[in-house]
Structures are given as structure tokens and as C-alpha cells.
Amino acid sequence: MSSRVTRPSRQRDYHRFSPDSPIVIDNGSSCFRIGWAGETEPRLSFRNVVQRPRHKASGETVTIVGDYDPSLMKYFDCTRSSFRSAFDNNVVYQFEVMEYVLDYGFERLGAGGSEVNHPILMTECVCNPVASRSKMAELLFETYGVPSVAFGIDAAFSYKYNQHLGICNDDGLAICTGLTTSHVIPFVHGEPVVEACCRTNVGGQNITEYLKQLLSLKYPLHTNSITLEKAEDLKKEHCYIAADYCSELKLFQRETKEAEEKTRCWQLPFVPPPQEEPPSEEELARKAALRERQAQRLREMAAAKRLSKIADLEADLNALENLMSQLDAAEEDEIPAILYQRGYASREEIESAASKAAQSLRKVKGEPVDAEEKAEVSLEEKYYLVNVPDNMLTPEQMKEKKKQIFLKTTYEGRMRAKQRKFEEELQRERQNQLEEERRLENPELYLEQLRTRYKELSEKVEQRKRPKTNGSHTNGNGSVGRGERLNAAQRERMRLLTTAALDRGKGEDTFGAREEDWQLYKLMSRDNDDDDDNERDEEEAELARVASKLQEIDPTFVATTDGGALQGAAAAPQPTTSRSRWRGAVPLPGGSLPAGHDRRGPGGAGRDGRRLAPPALGGGGGPRGLCRSILLTGGGCLVPGMGRRLEADVRKIRPFLSAINVVTAADPVLDAWRGAAACAASSGFPQQVFTREDYLEKGEDWLRRYRMSYIL
Structure with a gap:
């Protein structure tokens, strides 16, 4: 999405067209295009999405169709709303959303009221379900009162338009790659063979999502900056399809000069911090006062x-x-x-x-x-009742004596802790002084020793974090037994306890029958976990101290958990689109596994379409009547290298040196609307429409058998 979006203006010449002039609508899952029959450009084109945010001041819900102006969206709360599309894999199923889009399209075209007194020609995907087509006809007839409706395949209009321009032949294949789906339609004598068409749920959006995943995995520090909009821009600017995936991969593995030339680097958005101007003398005087x-x-x-x-x-x-x-x-x-x-x-x-x-x-x-x-008053004077015998004291003085004993004990402990802390600080100062003398004496040796010490400590800390197991044995039910969870010291204490019990009972386990047995148990089962915890804490504190020293001496040092160190420049690299330029577009020509889909790309679907096509078109793999013309249309085929890659894949299943011609439409994005506009302007179009009378009389059953003839 561009940073600045211009909303389409309302057309002023709607009433100049006669009621017989058809309105042509290219209802794509990505863009909605509407215009008049016979023209070469649509009057309006906007994203086929709807968003309903709330106004921050009034709380009123507003409806925004298509792109929005970011400068105006600051007045709306978009946190609880998102873009909604009427499509599910190129099939309309959310007709309440579709109604918002049609309202906006007709209003921008110039139709003021709810009545649209013009025939409608609307594009749809191949093999569109009858339920979706009937709901669309019901919406147009009942809501907008249109006199007649005609439905046609978008890829067929594009193929016929390019055939009229001489780009493709009467017989051939049309591969249409859209936002979320791709269709392959064979054409015989200029008419589509719907029974032999193929469909796959791989389109331009899958490339964008896959490219975002690749960049996010490669640069996890910049995951928030690599958005779908940024990935879409990178796809349009840098992505291409390699003619041979394996050869391109080896090219980048060898790091040749050609691979370096194909590498693209892009800078993340950066906003420099504002530079503050020095305060004036008046400001300084005011702050001083x-x-x-x-x-x-x-x-x-x-x-x-x-x-x-x-x-x-x-x-x-x-x-x-x-x-x-x-x-x-x-x-x-x-x-x-x-x-x-x-x-x-x-x-x-x-x-x-x-x-x-x-x-x-x-x-x-x-x-x-x-x-x-x-x-200070001496302890004897301060706690004068401590040394007095109990028989010489009253009950109140006995309570006071207990209080003084507690206070004296606490005071003495606090003094001992204070003295110990003072001694530790002196020891730390002496150690720091010795380290500073060693650093000044030989800085390189001191730095190397610090790195070695950091590596040893980090390995110890990492070793302690590992599970305390002595193997991967199980206890029969798939879980690790208690013996495997105990460390060496605990297993030794358990062995001593067992030995003591057997010795005490002379072969019989009578340990615990007497009171002194439990004293022995308490003595021998004393765990050293507290000591282990203290030792672990000391090691982690020492590791943090060594890491701090290294960061002070070596600015490029970055602490890691595996005992190594990363250079500061390599910790947060700027993203590059090198292998991602062609790896991101892998799902489009034929590879589906890299993107995690269970379907092949349009290239694989094209081979299936050729096998399903009639023998006159080269179907079934026969040598006669081979398909020589393949037309690429739709916004997804704009990725560079699509035709070359598809031609290389198709040649693998064709006879040696057989003729093949893979061409791209004159305008893959607008040719579907232009072909529909030319068809609606032809003299035979009124005989192909489905009128309101037919809708009231024949209903949905007629739409099931409806098929348009594509005549320009």
C-alpha cells in the first residue's frame, strides 16, 4: 500500500449514457473495476475490501471501502476492525460486504439513487458455484433494480482481448494467476473448454506471505518491521522467478560475481531522533530562577x-x-x-x-x-536484664528479658553480617586492583584470559541447565523413572540408606521401626540442592561480572548463552533480498512444498490442464495437435521470469524440439476488464443477458445452464 492514497472522484457524466449502455464490472478478489462498455479504461479501480472503524470523538461506526487515506485514519479507532473481503479463494460468499462495495462503486460512477437502469456485465471465476452466481443476481435485481445481468469468465475475456490483438492463437491455454487462486483454461477455436479447466489455491498473496516468512526467519530482530505491506513492496520491486531453481541455488552457494550482482539490500525505515536546539539565555535565566x-x-x-x-x-x-x-x-x-x-x-x-x-x-x-x-551505650547497659537470673525477676521483667535477648541476638547477627560484607568489599577491591594491574601489564593476554574464563563459566552454567538424567531409559510406560531423574549425589545417598536399612535388619528391611532410624534418615538424606543452588548462583554472578568486563574492554562483544560471542555488527544485520528474491516466488510457477501448500502452482496445473484437454488441443499427451500457445494473465504473472520458467517446465513434457509459445498479456491486470467492455459493446451482447423477467420466471435453474459466448 502506498503511503499516499487518492480516493476516486465521483463521475459527472452518468446521465449522458443511455439506458441501453451496459456497465462493465471486473469483480476481482484484489481490485474492483467498473466502467462503461466500449471504453478502453475503467472509470474506477479500488481494492475490493471493506473496513468499519469507529470515530474516536463520536463513537459512530463508519464504512470505508477500498484504500484509505492515512492522514484521515488518525481520527478513527482501527484497533477493533480489520479489512474484510467478500471472497473466499476467488468465490464471493460474503454478500453483505459485496453490497458495501457495489454501493460505493455505483455511487462513485454517478448513480445517485438506488436504481441502476443499465445492463450489467460482471466477471467471475471459472466454474463459479451456482449458489454464488444466483446470490449475486438476486443482489443486483432486488437491491439495485438492474434490467439485465450477464456473467463471464475474467480469464476468457483477457484471452479473447489478446487474441484480438494478435498476441495468442485461437487454440491454446490461458493461465490466470490472481490474488489467492490460479486457473488454467484450455481454448479451442476461441471458446473456453470449461470441462478441462484446472484450479489451484496458489496466487500472489501466497508469494507475499512466503516472502515475509523467509525474511522474518532470517532477520528475527526485524520481525515487527517486515510487515505484509513491506513484503508486497519488496515482491513488486525485487522478486523474480529463476529459470532453474537448483542452478540458481548453486549460483548463490558458490558466491560468484553474478550472485553478488543479483543481491539487493534495503534499508529499514529509520526516523532520526530530533535534535534539540540549545536553550537561549532567557530560558536559562528562567530555569535558574x-x-x-x-x-x-x-x-x-x-x-x-x-x-x-x-x-x-x-x-x-x-x-x-x-x-x-x-x-x-x-x-x-x-x-x-x-x-x-x-x-x-x-x-x-x-x-x-x-x-x-x-x-x-x-x-x-x-x-x-x-x-x-x-x-554508644555498651550492650551490657543496653540489655541489662540478659545476665540477671530468672528467679530475681518479676513476670513483667521476664517478658522484657526475652525481648532483650531477641534484640541482642539480632543486633549481634547484624553486626557480623556487616563485618562480613565489609571484608567481602575489601576482597573485591583488592581483586579489581590486581585485575587492573594485569590488564595494564599485558592487555591482549588479559582479554584472551577473560574470553577463556567466560567460555568456561558459560559452559558450566549451560551444563547445569540440562536435565539431570543418566540416559534415555524408560520405565516401561514411556516415561523416565525416578532413578533417571536423580543426580549422582542423590543416587549415592539412596544407596547408603538402602545399605543401612539392610544392615540394621540383617537381610530384612526393618528400617524405620525405631526412632533413631529416622534420625539417621534425616542425617543421610540431607540434600545438597541448597549447596548446588548457591554454587550455581555464584557461577552465574561470576559469569555476569566477566561479561561486563568484556563489554567494557571489547565494544564488539555480545554475550550469548552458548558460551560464544557475536560481533556487534552481525547481531542486527540489515535485511538483504538475495536468495529470498527468487525463493519467495517458488510457489508460483510450480513448486508448492516450500510454501507449505498441498497444491501445485499454476505451472503444474497447466500440465494437468493439457492432459485433460481434448485431443485437438494436444490433450492426453498425444503428439498431434500440440498446444503451441500459452497466455499468462492476471496480476500474479507480473513477477519477472514467470514465462521463461513456465516454458522450461512445459518443454520437459513436450516432444523434442516441438514448437511452443509462452506469451504474456498486453496488460495482465486490465485486459480482463477491456475484453469484457469490448464484449458488452458488441451487437450480440443483448442476446446473452439474463433479464429480470427471466429471473422472476426461470429462477436459479436457468443460471445453472447459463454460459456466455465470448464474441468481441
Whole structure:
């Protein structure tokens, strides 16, 4: 699809044509073409698809037929809608979609109302089902009120038009390649032999999809950029059909100069980042003033918070001092009740809290702190109940003692972890310093050692990720047994457990009957999986560290999971259409297996059509009356090399040096409409139409026997 699409304008001369002038419609699965009989060009041509998105502002559903203008689609939500086609492999089956297309075609042609008072000549595929033809006739008669309808084969119109131009003979084959299907029709004395036609569901769309698959598999980093639209453009610009697939493959395998000349490179769409202009002096001054205002506001908030904290600390300190004065004035037997009421265990705890509050207050005010006060309280003073015997403590003090024991244990563990972390950091710094000295002493040797170390670690990590099996044996039902899932250490522990059980029971398995047996089981069945996990984590961390070092030293290094390294330039290559230029078009001439289809291309169908054709045309493989003329038509035959490849394939089944002429239509895309327009303008066309009276009287049975005579 082009980046800029022009919508067809509405025709102004519709009322100048008499009601006897037929309207010619080439109803293809790819494009819809409509115009007047006797003209050489269709008035309108657009994609035969319909899309129904919603307007983002109003939410109203709109109908878009054919191509759309990308500049207007920004106002619509297309995420929940997609293009819909009325065709299924070149046969119309979605007539509600077909009605949208016909409405748009007639409206653009100039028909203002719903009535179309002109005869209609519409193309269809060969051997179109009667149900589809009758539904189309019903749609034209009932919805648009047309007076008469005629149906003809698109490939037959193209063949007759090229026969009129002298390109092909009266007897021959017409190979029509469309969007999704290809048809092969024999012609005898200028008339199609429908009984001998062949059909295959391979067309231009299959080439596009197959080319997209090839490029996506070759360049997985650019899968989102290689869309169907991009693949369609590449097919039209670069693809060709090789005369001999195997010879072309060997040519590219040898990497000759001819293969290099046939290679095409294309650049992915790239949008450079916008370059920011340096700010002006006024802008810099404005930002500086804004930052100053923000800093002043933060300073004011910090000052207010500091004043609030000072007030809270002073209140706490006054409360503690009042409590100390109250304890000094109280009797000895009243002190425990006062302490219990205030939530303290002893007088020392209150003094410690008061000292901390005074120290925090001086620190907030910015006053110097004495060295004695700055020193932390010792653990014995902080956790004073830990060493006191239980019989000397009250129940409340026992609870406090348990709490202090827990806090002291946690604190000591935290200090040990902090010391261990500090030692590890010192060790890491010493190791980094040694590595830096080695790198400066011999950079090349250091880089080679790093690469070797990275390869060894990556192999170990990859080895650990593999399944822990000792073979591919099964347990009889197709699944791996428990013994195969256990590693070597686990199997050794199972063996020791079994040996201990048999020794304990003297030949009988009585292990577990006593309590101490389970202690032995717990001791021997202790798994080393935690150790394995720790070792694996350490190896992965070391691997990440070595990879980071390599990336700092070698900019072209790219870490991989298989222990190797890719160069940065090769990690994200720009796509090339070298072998894909001719591999993508393989399904069209005759090969179907590369594209995953169970049908052959039109070339193979052409050989079948020749065998099914009458003997006068060279059918059945007989030597007399050989087919000498093969016409290629349809948009799919525009791929370069189609005629040469087809001629090479057909010659393989023809007698030696027999005459054959493979030609391409004058205009493979428009010749079907031009032939239909010339046929509709002939004097014998009114005798070949199916009128509204015939439809009301004869119905579908007449359409079953209907066959058009192609007379230009």
C-alpha cells in the first residue's frame, strides 16, 4: 500500500449514457473495476475490501471501502476492525460486504439513487458455484433494480482481448494467476473448454506471505518491521522467478560475481531522533530562577520540620526529667508502681532514654556533642536484664528479658553480617586492583584470559541447565523413572540408606521401626540442592561480572548463552533480498512444498490442464495437435521470469524440439476488464443477458445452464 492514497472522484457524466449502455464490472478478489462498455479504461479501480472503524470523538461506526487515506485514519479507532473481503479463494460468499462495495462503486460512477437502469456485465471465476452466481443476481435485481445481468469468465475475456490483438492463437491455454487462486483454461477455436479447466489455491498473496516468512526467519530482530505491506513492496520491486531453481541455488552457494550482482539490500525505515536546539539565555535565566524558588521552598520546609522536631524532643526531655524528679521524691516501695505505670523497667532505662533525648536535641540544634555522650551505650547497659537470673525477676521483667535477648541476638547477627560484607568489599577491591594491574601489564593476554574464563563459566552454567538424567531409559510406560531423574549425589545417598536399612535388619528391611532410624534418615538424606543452588548462583554472578568486563574492554562483544560471542555488527544485520528474491516466488510457477501448500502452482496445473484437454488441443499427451500457445494473465504473472520458467517446465513434457509459445498479456491486470467492455459493446451482447423477467420466471435453474459466448 502506498503511503499516499487518492480516493476516486465521483463521475459527472452518468446521465449522458443511455439506458441501453451496459456497465462493465471486473469483480476481482484484489481490485474492483467498473466502467462503461466500449471504453478502453475503467472509470474506477479500488481494492475490493471493506473496513468499519469507529470515530474516536463520536463513537459512530463508519464504512470505508477500498484504500484509505492515512492522514484521515488518525481520527478513527482501527484497533477493533480489520479489512474484510467478500471472497473466499476467488468465490464471493460474503454478500453483505459485496453490497458495501457495489454501493460505493455505483455511487462513485454517478448513480445517485438506488436504481441502476443499465445492463450489467460482471466477471467471475471459472466454474463459479451456482449458489454464488444466483446470490449475486438476486443482489443486483432486488437491491439495485438492474434490467439485465450477464456473467463471464475474467480469464476468457483477457484471452479473447489478446487474441484480438494478435498476441495468442485461437487454440491454446490461458493461465490466470490472481490474488489467492490460479486457473488454467484450455481454448479451442476461441471458446473456453470449461470441462478441462484446472484450479489451484496458489496466487500472489501466497508469494507475499512466503516472502515475509523467509525474511522474518532470517532477520528475527526485524520481525515487527517486515510487515505484509513491506513484503508486497519488496515482491513488486525485487522478486523474480529463476529459470532453474537448483542452478540458481548453486549460483548463490558458490558466491560468484553474478550472485553478488543479483543481491539487493534495503534499508529499514529509520526516523532520526530530533535534535534539540540549545536553550537561549532567557530560558536559562528562567530555569535558574525556578530552581532557586524550589530550593528556597525546600529550605523553608526543612526549617519548619527542624523546629517541630526540636519542640518534640524538648517535650520528651522535660517529661523524662519530671519523671526522674518524681522518682527522687517518691518512697522506695512506690517506685515499682510508678515505673510500671510509665512503661519503664528500671531507673537506669529512664536515665538512658533521657541521655539519648538530650544528645539528639543537641545534634538537631547543631551544638557540639561530647565524646563521652557520642559513644554508644555498651550492650551490657543496653540489655541489662540478659545476665540477671530468672528467679530475681518479676513476670513483667521476664517478658522484657526475652525481648532483650531477641534484640541482642539480632543486633549481634547484624553486626557480623556487616563485618562480613565489609571484608567481602575489601576482597573485591583488592581483586579489581590486581585485575587492573594485569590488564595494564599485558592487555591482549588479559582479554584472551577473560574470553577463556567466560567460555568456561558459560559452559558450566549451560551444563547445569540440562536435565539431570543418566540416559534415555524408560520405565516401561514411556516415561523416565525416578532413578533417571536423580543426580549422582542423590543416587549415592539412596544407596547408603538402602545399605543401612539392610544392615540394621540383617537381610530384612526393618528400617524405620525405631526412632533413631529416622534420625539417621534425616542425617543421610540431607540434600545438597541448597549447596548446588548457591554454587550455581555464584557461577552465574561470576559469569555476569566477566561479561561486563568484556563489554567494557571489547565494544564488539555480545554475550550469548552458548558460551560464544557475536560481533556487534552481525547481531542486527540489515535485511538483504538475495536468495529470498527468487525463493519467495517458488510457489508460483510450480513448486508448492516450500510454501507449505498441498497444491501445485499454476505451472503444474497447466500440465494437468493439457492432459485433460481434448485431443485437438494436444490433450492426453498425444503428439498431434500440440498446444503451441500459452497466455499468462492476471496480476500474479507480473513477477519477472514467470514465462521463461513456465516454458522450461512445459518443454520437459513436450516432444523434442516441438514448437511452443509462452506469451504474456498486453496488460495482465486490465485486459480482463477491456475484453469484457469490448464484449458488452458488441451487437450480440443483448442476446446473452439474463433479464429480470427471466429471473422472476426461470429462477436459479436457468443460471445453472447459463454460459456466455465470448464474441468481441
